Amino acid sequence: MDLGCGNCWRDSKRKDSWKTTMLLAYQSLGVVYGDLSISPLYVYKSTFAEDIHHSETNEEIFGVLSFVFWTLTLVPLFKYVFVVLRADDNGEGGTFALYSLICRHAKVSLLPNRQVADEALSTYKMEQPPHTKNSSRLKSVLENHKSLHTALLILVLLGTCMVIGDGLLTPAISVFSAVSGLELSMSKEHHQYAMVPITCFILVCLFALQHYGTHRVGFFFAPIVLVWLLCISALGLYNIFYWNPHVYQALSPTYMIKFLKKTGKGGWMSLGGILLCITGSEAMFADLGHFSYAAIQIAFTFLVYPALTLAYMGQAAYLSKHHHTIHSIGFYVSVPESVRWPVLTVAILASVVGSQAIISGTFSIINQSQSLGCFPRVKVVHTSEKIHGQIYIPEINWMLMILCIAVTIGFRDIKHMGNASGLAVMAVMLVTTCLTSLVIILCWHKPPLVALAFLLFFGSIELLYFSASLIKFLEGAWLPILLALFLVTVMFVWHYATVKKYEYDLHNKVSLEWLLALGPSLGIARVPGIGLVFTDLTSGIPANFSRFVTNLPAFHRILVFVCIKSVPVPFVPSAERYLVGRVGPAAHRSYRCIVRYGYRDVHQDVDSFESELVSRLTDFIRYDWHKEARGGSGAHDQDGVSHSGASSSSGECRLAVIGTVSFSGAPAFEIEDSVGPASVSVDFPTVDSMADVIEVVGPTERRVRFEVGPTEMGSSAAEMEFMLREELQDLHEAQQAGTAFIMGHSHVRAKQGSSVMKRLAINLGYNFLGRNCRGADVSLKVPPASLLEVGMVYIV
Numbered sequence: 001m002d003l004g005c006g007n008c009w010r011d012s013k014r015k016d017s018w019k020t021t022m023l024l025a026y027q028s029l030g031v032v033y034g035d036l037s038i039s040p041l042y043v044y045k046s047t048f049a050e051d052i053h054h055s056e057t058n059e060e061i062f063g064v065l066s067f068v069f070w071t072l073t074l075v076p077l078f079k080y081v082f083v084v085l086r087a088d089d090n091g092e093g094g095t096f097a098l099y100s101l102i103c104r105h106a107k108v109s110l111l112p113n114r115q116v117a118d119e120a121l122s123t124y125k126m127e128q129p130p131h132t133k134n135s136s137r138l139k140s141v142l143e144n145h146k147s148l149h150t151a152l153l154i155l156v157l158l159g160t161c162m163v164i165g166d167g168l169l170t171p172a173i174s175v176f177s178a179v180s181g182l183e184l185s186m187s188k189e190h191h192q193y194a195m196v197p198i199t200c201f202i203l204v205c206l207f208a209l210q211h212y213g214t215h216r217v218g219f220f221f222a223p224i225v226l227v228w229l230l231c232i233s234a235l236g237l238y239n240i241f242y243w244n245p246h247v248y249q250a251l252s253p254t255y256m257i258k259f260l261k262k263t264g265k266g267g268w269m270s271l272g273g274i275l276l277c278i279t280g281s282e283a284m285f286a287d288l289g290h291f292s293y294a295a296i297q298i299a300f301t302f303l304v305y306p307a308l309t310l311a312y313m314g315q316a317a318y319l320s321k322h323h324h325t326i327h328s329i330g331f332y333v334s335v336p337e338s339v340r341w342p343v344l345t346v347a348i349l350a351s352v353v354g355s356q357a358i359i360s361g362t363f364s365i366i367n368q369s370q371s372l373g374c375f376p377r378v379k380v381v382h383t384s385e386k387i388h389g390q391i392y393i394p395e396i397n398w399m400l401m402i403l404c405i406a407v408t409i410g411f412r413d414i415k416h417m418g419n420a421s422g423l424a425v426m427a428v429m430l431v432t433t434c435l436t437s438l439v440i441i442l443c444w445h446k447p448p449l450v451a452l453a454f455l456l457f458f459g460s461i462e463l464l465y466f467s468a469s470l471i472k473f474l475e476g477a478w479l480p481i482l483l484a485l486f487l488v489t490v491m492f493v494w495h496y497a498t499v500k501k502y503e504y505d506l507h508n509k510v511s512l513e514w515l516l517a518l519g520p521s522l523g524i525a526r527v528p529g530i531g532l533v534f535t536d537l538t539s540g541i542p543a544n545f546s547r548f549v550t551n552l553p554a555f556h557r558i559l560v561f562v563c564i565k566s567v568p569v570p571f572v573p574s575a576e577r578y579l580v581g582r583v584g585p586a587a588h589r590s591y592r593c594i595v596r597y598g599y600r601d602v603h604q605d606v607d608s609f610e611s612e613l614v615s616r617l618t619d620f621i622r623y624d625w626h627k628e629a630r631g632g633s634g635a636h637d638q639d640g641v642s643h644s645g646a647s648s649s650s651g652e653c654r655l656a657v658i659g660t661v662s663f664s665g666a667p668a669f670e671i672e673d674s675v676g677p678a679s680v681s682v683d684f685p686t687v688d689s690m691a692d693v694i695e696v697v698g699p700t701e702r703r704v705r706f707e708v709g710p711t712e713m714g715s716s717a718a719e720m721e722f723m724l725r726e727e728l729q730d731l732h733e734a735q736q737a738g739t740a741f742i743m744g745h746s747h748v749r750a751k752q753g754s755s756v757m758k759r760l761a762i763n764l765g766y767n768f769l770g771r772n773c774r775g776a777d778v779s780l781k782v783p784p785a786s787l788l789e790v791g792m793v794y795i796v
Helices: 018-031 043-047 059-081 095-105 116-120 133-144 146-184 188-208 218-243 245-251 254-263 265-278 282-286 293-319 337-371 394-411 414-442 448-470 478-507 512-517 543-551 606-629 715-737 756-772
Strands: 525-534 554-566 578-582 590-597 655-661 669-672 690-697 700-707 739-749 787-795
Touching: 018 218, 018 293, 018 337, 043 059, 043 265, 043 293, 043 414, 059 245, 059 254, 059 265, 059 282, 059 293, 059 448, 095 146, 095 337, 095 414, 116 655, 133 146, 133 414, 146 188, 146 337, 146 394, 146 414, 146 478, 188 337, 188 394, 218 245, 218 293, 218 337, 245 254, 245 293, 254 265, 265 414, 265 448, 282 337, 282 414, 337 394, 394 414, 414 448, 414 478, 478 739, 478 756, 478 787, 525 543, 525 715, 543 554, 543 739, 543 787, 554 606, 554 715, 578 606, 590 606, 606 655, 606 715, 739 756
Parallel strands: 525 554, 525 739, 554 590, 739 787
Antiparallel strands: 578 590, 578 655, 655 690, 669 700, 690 700
């Protein structure tokens, strides 16, 4: 059950009407641009905190304005709007979208249990223009060096961790900056004691409301940001015309040179405050899947960018005529006193909207990390049944809230918060620049010089700002670095141990002959019901099942080996999700079911998963017997071995992707050779419908469509019809008897002779995380009464 998947998984080539595009552009204001639009609250205040001073010559303020203007122009406008937004993955954006694109075009993924069948997914589309010599050379280098695979994963995890760090810093600095407007309306004594408690109260309310979901209050977000943008635009125009109409001259790049010449090292260090003008730019790419490229482009180019430019110009125009002390430099001093309270109210609301966007983004990226095996299991709550992707993670929410309040109380000033936030923002942008450079060569097949020019131009700009933030390590920049190191360690240890567990399972799986030999002669009984054996293996019998049978000499009448795996695509259409096949002969009643999810897919709950699985098994059984009746190579040989297909070496029959489409009036049976997969919707109301099956045969597949009406078998296949009905009856009776979920309860130990680092990572780190995070049964919401856990010790 993919909630709202039809709205999210859409054809990127579809031409949206202007009305739809403009509506999406309006809606994107509240989700995408909340963080970016509130940056005028703290940019000038953070820039002039200590490193430089506002003098009578105005060279400093005009130089800062020039830097702000060109930074806004080059990074969000040129880099993101015109280049990075085009590097989408089936309409999805973000760090994992870039990583999945690279993994599909070069074999650099460290995800286990990959299959050739995954490449047949309709969302696994790849453009295949002629490969250039240079791109093929780079691809070979990446694929042949395992260390580069690990380095690429660590780079992606680093970007992910910095996004999480931004998720706790942005709410603190945004709300704190908005509330700071009270200092102009209160005495210094009252303001000093009121500002931090008010900020903390707003933050607590913000995080406490997360479990309701953004869809309940989301329709307020876009109007708030729109009013805020119009407000700062009007204030900017007022200050420009009233105080300094010639401030536009400061947009010239020559003012940047004058600024650096006069301020020297202090000017370079002040870049750590200037870079805050582009905080939130990454959201344009990360939230691409919720909107469209045209909508985000229009909203930024024609509204957000001009509004921010006017706001910064207006503040500079006011400050050029008011040479106060550094403590008076800020957003609110340029607001006329008559409208200061309304502006303060709108600013606080806009800061809450901006904070909400980054909190939701943090939930989303942690969910993606978890689905790719790079983050310990946490509880994911879907807050909307209609809008895909709106999730809430309780553990992460409360941890973010505690850390946010700790940052507010600990730093108590915009300068330290800005230093921390700026470093996190620039680190994410550097990661995006590096990954986009690889996409330009591997996915777009452009000459390496184009990618190198992109990397050097934008990378040098971002490195300049990153160095200015890094130099302030002791003044707040240590926080995102410390947090990133901790999170990268946790995520890499979890991923490393997960891969090692899979390799252990792969090397210790048992043969099909062992399974077929189990029977009454060995004292093994078959009990009523369905037994779902969960494993990461896509072939073979897992060791945890052999251990289960050894300790409890019985297993269920219907046995299904279930593998829930992630593939490097954002979404898997529901009709292509289930890959089903037999394990052994039909009389053994054993099956294999591989359930595939993308990194943005909503995982099913137990009830819907169980019913869906039985439905797909029913379709597969009908298809398999129907093919046998038509004279196809069956899975019904006495030894249960198919001598052709992808799985013949392991004694298993070929797998098939089972999906169904509504059908009437066409031939009852057809085979189309060399047909690529297509999206089909799940709709199987009656038996008078058509099943759509893709057989997986080695590196190729063929599509088989057949009608499954009750009279289709014909009198010549009466015996096969009887066996079909008998197998379906067994499945139905087993479903009525109940379903048991057989899962492994693992303990992992490093093998003797392992390095100290490996023993620390596995014996202490992974096992500690495993004991204190949610188990697989909790993630799947398996009822305790239906759970059978098999203890396993992994020596890796």
